[in-house]
Amino acid sequence: MSTAGRTTDRTTWDELMVARAYLASVIEPPAPALVRFIGRHGAQRAAELVRAGDTPEKVTEEVESRREHVSGEKALEQARESGARLIVPEQPEWPHERFSCFSDATEVGFADMAEPIALWARGTASLGEALERSVAIVGARAASGYGETLAAEFGYGLSDAGFTVASGAAYGIDGAAHRGALATGESTVAYLACGVDRDYPAGHSRLLRAVAERGLVVSEYAPGASPRRHRFLVRNRLIAASGQGAVVVEAGVRSGASNTASTADTLGRPVMAVPGPVTSASSVGCHMMIRSGKAMLVTRTEEVIEVISPIGEAPAVDAAGPARKSDGLDRYAKQLHDALTGSDGSSAEQLARDSGLSLRKVRSLLPALEMAGLATLGEDGWVKNSSNKPR
Amino acid sequence: MSTAGRTTDRTTWDELMVARAYLASVIEPPAPALVRFIGRHGAQRAAELVRAGDTPEKVTEEVESRREHVSGEKALEQARESGARLIVPEQPEWPHERFSCFSDATEVGFADMAEPIALWARGTASLGEALERSVAIVGARAASGYGETLAAEFGYGLSDAGFTVASGAAYGIDGAAHRGALATGESTVAYLACGVDRDYPAGHSRLLRAVAERGLVVSEYAPGASPRRHRFLVRNRLIAASGQGAVVVEAGVRSGASNTASTADTLGRPVMAVPGPVTSASSVGCHMMIRSGKAMLVTRTEEVIEVISPIGEAPAVDAAGPARKSDGLDRYAKQLHDALTGSDGSSAEQLARDSGLSLRKVRSLLPALEMAGLATLGEDGWVKNSSNKPR
Structure with a gap:
């Protein structure tokens, strides 16, 4: 940046602000050429060059119509007011x-x-x-x-x-x-x-x-x-x-x-x-x-x-509400669960016929349903439990 | 298919329907093993084998609990009724x-x-x-x-x-x-x-x-x-x-x-x-x-x-309504169009300052805006046309 001859940081800072205010007002944003030009020369030097009309063609295009008509000082003054x-x-x-x-x-x-x-x-x-x-x-x-x-x-x-x-x-x-x-x-x-x-x-x-x-x-x-x-x-x-x-x-x-x-x-x-x-x-x-x-x-x-959020930083989103107990059952267990009734007890044989599952399958699944709280062996046979809400 | 010994097509057809009705009732769908089994033997032969208990283990699993308890004829009769x-x-x-x-x-x-x-x-x-x-x-x-x-x-x-x-x-x-x-x-x-x-x-x-x-x-x-x-x-x-x-x-x-x-x-x-x-x-x-x-x-x-629809067969979907005339303008033309006023005429120089565009750009864009029906050169300079609806 062109800071040669400036006496204090304060002065330099004020001049930088005036230069930026001028450059911001001279263009109609966005002004890619002027942004690059400022990057190369610093804001103060860029402002001097723009004021002097000493700019490459692309920058000139962006600044020429207003470069003599705007003032960084005035813009800052109006802002303060x-x-x-x-x-x-x-x-x-x-x-x-x-x-x-x-x-x-x-x-x-x-x-x-x-x-x-x-x-x-x-x-x-x-x-x-x-x-x-x-x-x-x-x-x-x-x-x-x-x-x-x-x-x-x-x-x-x-x-x-x-x-x-x-x-x-x-x-x-x-x-x-x-x-x-x-x-x-x-x-x-x-x-x-x-x-x-x-x-x-x-x-x-x-x-x-x-x-x-x-x-x-x-x-x-x-x-x-x-x-x-x-x-x-x-x-x-x-x-x-x-x-x-x-x-x-x-x-x-x-x-x-x-x-x-x-x-x-x-x-x-x-x-x-x-x-x-x-x-x-x-x-x-x-x-x-x-x-x-x-x-x-x-x-x-x-x-x-x-x-x-970066991966892992946000809590996982789950819109699903509480499940039914029977949600976790596999296809065959569901089929068997559907064949049970809440009132009359059923034998394993009846359940096999009714569910279409083999007797062996029914016999192996019934204890699992009982463990899950979905079936009970009563005096008249197997019955479906009434509540299907999770515990 | 096992059609040997059948006398008429009619009889064969009826037997096929009875076989399918039986096979459809014997399982609790879906029954992938039985479907494959039918594919191999045909429906009538498959039904005979199921009835006889002469099936591979996977098919047996699917059919054993009902194979002696359902009847194709009865199912068809009940359907007819x-x-x-x-x-x-x-x-x-x-x-x-x-x-x-x-x-x-x-x-x-x-x-x-x-x-x-x-x-x-x-x-x-x-x-x-x-x-x-x-x-x-x-x-x-x-x-x-x-x-x-x-x-x-x-x-x-x-x-x-x-x-x-x-x-x-x-x-x-x-x-x-x-x-x-x-x-x-x-x-x-x-x-x-x-x-x-x-x-x-x-x-x-x-x-x-x-x-x-x-x-x-x-x-x-x-x-x-x-x-x-x-x-x-x-x-x-x-x-x-x-x-x-x-x-x-x-x-x-x-x-x-x-x-x-x-x-x-x-x-x-x-x-x-x-x-x-x-x-x-x-x-x-x-x-x-x-x-x-x-x-x-x-x-x-x-x-x-x-x-x-197969690609190309459905009419293209476009939810967009009619555009404004100015929608097709590029960034600079839009900038210039915004600087025009509907009342007071502006000179090209004023428009350059106001839009931030170079005078050359303004001069090259004004005829295009006029052609598009968006600007008119009046006695006091360039004015914005009031209507921006497509013609």
């Missing part, structure tokens, strides 16, 4: 572990998956710590009551199990997931497609305030930036990267949630989808993802944790 | 194509998958013809309204598309599937776990009558046989084999439907399951099957047909 701060990769709170997927993806040709140059944030929580154990929960804006209830339950359950919920603060599933997470008193992270000083959507201003108090409201768009359609898609990669896996609670056929899901898949994150009634339009996207193998079907928090 | 008939493998209506899966499965060691020795039937339809194109629909007895509605819809839709619905006539999903199929006026096949002369379950006696009128009520248990728990499981293999694929509409954690599903899988039939609300206990089994990869998720009749 709105109570926001800048998080940069040079800080320890940058979620390196989660965001390493971006360089992996760009290296194999997914240019749209470039790492953010910096992130603006409302809230004092550490982004890196929040995302240490985390799950992205996304879904339709036009969610059903069923979907919102489930999103809140997954949000609560995962938060309660120690996972930070990352989502997009939209109406419907996103909002319900954040609310569910907030109900545990733990942090949650909301990524916006506009400046963090703008309450978008407007009806979620209280929710966003609550998120910023406990966790973080984050954006790669500078304060003042307006939400635009394509920015939601670009923003989705941050949500996808921020979770160890992504859960889609409800999604229509064409939806932002499906986009986040495929982005998560591109970034190497397991994608999960919650099924719903096949008669519900808001579950169509989830069912399509499961059908095509893009998403795993999940129905409960425990199943999500099982998917995102 | 109750309006039932016997279908045997020697008849052209035997569904050889569907049932060939049984010998395939027993050959690789699934002894419980032995072919039935004969089938008792109420109804005049040809079983073989009915099962030429067919789907098994199964599910929980304790079905929800959601499940029953869907079972009826799948039953109707598949029947309407020319597929015979095979099921078990139980309360809940089975009954609804049969009813849905009957509503098209086409045939449906119900397999019972007791004699076909018994209306089981009792509340479905009218349904069973309707099934027998249009299609067939079938059982491998002789008239008079009572339903027993293990017989439902044994019967399930006939339902599973009878469809080109099996659809589970609703299933609890431990259910007969899950058993039919794994049997279908054993027999090489594709298994499909319909998802439902994760809050519904009657969908838990379906979700488990989908999660474990045992079943494919299906939501509509068309998807079932796609699964069971």
Whole structure:
């Protein structure tokens, strides 16, 4: 980095922040060429070169239209005024572990998956710590009551199990997931497609305030930036990267949630989808993802944790209830058990005829049924025991 | 076959039916050793040898307890009295194509998958013809309204598309599937776990009558046989084999439907399951099957047909609705489209700054947006067109 002539660390740090703020504002994310350029030169030198117009062609393409029109100082000033701060990769709170997927993806040709140059944030929580154990929960804006209830339950359950919920603060599933997470008193992270000083959507201003108090409201768009359609898609990669896996609670056929899901898949994150009634339009996207193998079907928090946990670390999931005593019997023992009656006693010969089993087989099986508590030899012969519940 | 000394074909045929009726009654199905024994000796000779007690040990095990207590003539007489008939493998209506899966499965060691020795039937339809194109629909007895509605819809839709619905006539999903199929006026096949002369379950006696009128009520248990728990499981293999694929509409954690599903899988039939609300206990089994990869998720009749049809024969399924004009745009065109406003005209320079794209890129993209009907050059500059619906 070009630190020659700087007098104190403080000055250097401030200049780094100004440089990152400038670089983050000069492009419309994602900007893969500029990210690589910064990697080569460091943020401060890269900012100087961009300002001077001294950049390779691909970088020039990304920066030329705004390089003379934006200012890092002004962006930082505007952030301070709105109570926001800048998080940069040079800080320890940058979620390196989660965001390493971006360089992996760009290296194999997914240019749209470039790492953010910096992130603006409302809230004092550490982004890196929040995302240490985390799950992205996304879904339709036009969610059903069923979907919102489930999103809140997954949000609560995962938060309660120690996972930070990352989502997009939209109406419907996103909002319900954040609310569910907030109900545990733990942090949650909301990524916006506009400046963090703008309450978008407007009806979620209280929710966003609550998120910023406990966790973080984050954006790669500078304060003042307006939400635009394509920015939601670009923003989705941050949500996808921020979770160890992504859960889609409800999604229509064409939806932002499906986009986040495929982005998560591109970034190497397991994608999960919650099924719903096949008669519900808001579950169509989830069912399509499961059908095509893009998403795993999940129905409960425990199943999500099982998917995102390293093998052996999550408790095994077993949805089966208590068995009947007769469940463990083999075919012949079941056949014999069915031939017994609860009232009249039967001889072994009668049981053989009735069950179709050989007399030898019947004689060998009866003691086993008795041991299992399923048959008793009474005065009139063998009878079936009434209770078939496990002891 | 041992036909020496027989005078007419008629006599031979009658004797064959008596032999099959005897062999079918002497065992408690499935009876893999006896099936092999019949394959070696023919039904009439096999019946003579069984009656005489002259059988290999494995066959003896299967027949010894009843061989002196049952009569083929009596079974046929009882069937005639109750309006039932016997279908045997020697008849052209035997569904050889569907049932060939049984010998395939027993050959690789699934002894419980032995072919039935004969089938008792109420109804005049040809079983073989009915099962030429067919789907098994199964599910929980304790079905929800959601499940029953869907079972009826799948039953109707598949029947309407020319597929015979095979099921078990139980309360809940089975009954609804049969009813849905009957509503098209086409045939449906119900397999019972007791004699076909018994209306089981009792509340479905009218349904069973309707099934027998249009299609067939079938059982491998002789008239008079009572339903027993293990017989439902044994019967399930006939339902599973009878469809080109099996659809589970609703299933609890431990259910007969899950058993039919794994049997279908054993027999090489594709298994499909319909998802439902994760809050519904009657969908838990379906979700488990989908999660474990045992079943494919299906939501509509068309998807079932796609699964069971030879590749290329089913119409492709596409659940996506009409697209927006802007859906086909690449990332940069979308970015530019988002920077346009519907009211004030913008210059190319303004659009470059606003979108973050280079001026050259903006100039090259604007004509494309105009061609796509998404932008217009007015007196004050470029404006966004209001309609984004496909033409």
